[in-house]
Amino acid sequence: MGTPLEALPTVSVPAIEQLLPTINLPPAKTITILNTKAEYHVIALLTWNDQEDLILRIAGPHVPRTKTENEVAVITWLQRNTKIPVPAVVHHDSSTDNPLGCEYVLQKRLKGQSLDLVWPSLTEDEKLKIYDFMVEVLRELTSHEWKHIASLRLTAEGEIVPGPVLDERFWEARDIEKYFPPGETVESLNPLGPYSSYVEFSIARLEKSMHAIRKHESLAFMRPHLPLLEDFIEALREDSKKLNRTNLCLAHRDLHMGNIMYDVEGHTVTGILDWEFSVVMPVQQGELSRAFMHDLVDDGGWGERKGKMLEVLRERSQEEGGGDVVERFGYVSEDQEEMQEVVDLVRAIVEVSPRGQREGERMGWRDEVLEILEGWMD
Template identity: 70%
Template sequence: MGTPREALPTVTVGHIEELLETSNLPPAEKITFLNTKAEYHVIALIEFEEREDHILRIAGNHVPKLKTENELAVLAWLQKNTTIPVAQVIVYQSGTDNALGCEYLMQKRLKGQSLDLVWPTLNEGQRLKVYDFMVDVLRQLTSREWEHIGGLQFDEEDDLIPGPVLDERFWEARDIEKFFPGETVESMNPVGPYKSYVEFSVARLEKYMHAIRKSDSLAFMREHLPLLEKFIAALKEDEKKLNDTKLCLAHRDLHMGNIMYDVEEHKITGILDWEFSVVMPLQQGDLSRAFMHDLVDDGKWYERKKKMLRMIRGSAKAKGEKDISKTYAFTSEDQEEMQEAVDLLRAIVEVSPRGQREREKMEWRDELVKILEGWTE
């Protein structure tokens, strides 16, 4: 896909000052645009003379309305049903009819700094307390079982209801126009919501097959479409076994940049950026993504993650608690193969239109075909 940062809006201090005025908020003492790694927002710190500072996140036009409304609904659920600390929402708009001309979310500033900035200064004991805290976050998120796969939204009575799936890896409108002219966000992505793991997996496969039919860059995959059709039929036949999972809310981007840490009190003060949070099968949840990534791009993160998980398991064992990592395990080899096939096809469809990973995509194709043939012999 394209780089999300390329679609970030241009906003000035004057725009924010006008927003404060039209939102019945006092004038700011100081407004500072923050240099962060955020890809979907321009972020500004708003400092006031006689009230707490605010953080303003100004969204690009990547996923109009849905992303903002999903985050608001998720935050509301978290505040009502968990003790996970999140930032209080001051004012928001999921449309563009405002002084910024953009969607935005303004929240109270959480105390501290992002964990990636302070992590090198923490000793092993302090790090272990952070791990324990984050394991508790995972436990709270997995303690509630849902009946859909997708996001959350409010209905007309402000009750929470299932919403569409959101994913950072979805095809965005600007990429669709370039690589799949005439298509839409809905025609290229599995939107949902969905009732089961198999239904969601099949929907993903069908969208990727649609892309194969539409793009000449994916013509090398067309001979395998009949095999994919047979694979989908096999999944539906084995639906009961493959649906053996728990559907739980997942943050899906729990790296250290989204965790605020107070170095004075040595505690986590909040978890940020719930915009792409959705209810998912546990096997696709937080431990399979960026959980506790320190954002150091040195090629050694996998080894650090293994060490971190060993520490988490050791802490749980010493306390007589359940190993949280086992919660995210596949319940059968067939279920794991289903997910592997979906992921391989997704990767092929992602990179081919952009002319990327030419050698790897052929290796992925061979791996995929081997799985498909094993299911359809």
């Protein structure tokens, strides 16, 4: 399996120099293509003498148009509707018809360093202040009403409307061509939506996984269980009123410390980066189910540290009188949690089997799915 990094474009300083006059910017004093790359972007720092530094994020061809358009729309929505600090967009292009030959987003540079770099050196009081900030972020993200599970996009008139669902784990065109027989597409293998409810989205995810099971020989071991999955989908439809008890929220979905900028001198968070895969989701699948506040220390102890962090968030949110913010992200019933577990496990099986990965775990995941399904059908 290739990684997103392998598909990143080669970008030159002269190409960036050619871009600037086309978007009414003067020649930059310095242009530095950074060695550190995001998985889906090449990053360049542009400086001038008399204006703010800018960050140019040049996208690879992983998810044409949608990812760039979503990030710009999400940042625009956040600026219009919340107090969450984000890097303002100066210019963007979701086409490749420009001197770079790539999609890009040009943003103002946020002051400070990523939080993972400074977290170990912060005092307890400084850390508590950051927890308070994150409590407010979670409250902001869960306090707005949404009607669709979707990404966002901007119309030509500046209106923010639903777009297709995005996920870093979706099958990209380059991997579909490598791992699937001819005829399969991004649309045939991924749930794109938008979707109007939790159950509708869950069923769509299952149906796309079931399609892959029918098409790929590495998934033949799941085919005998397709009728049981079909019965499960029917049960979800019948119980949809109960299972749909959720709120929808905009979720960053990769809110680790590397995406949180912190100013050591000012003792404050200056902004949150990388909203490219953010989507409106059921709260149960929002921030706390992913990389929220991950410190990027790969020592096997993150689970314990995350548990402690969530407890601090609970305490800080309750002390402020706004209720337990962590509780907002919980499942409302065992059935709802099991619905999500089946969806996630089947997706995991479909994700790794065509790539020849996790052979020792696939059967265990299948058995977990069957145990839940058999309990539902009793």
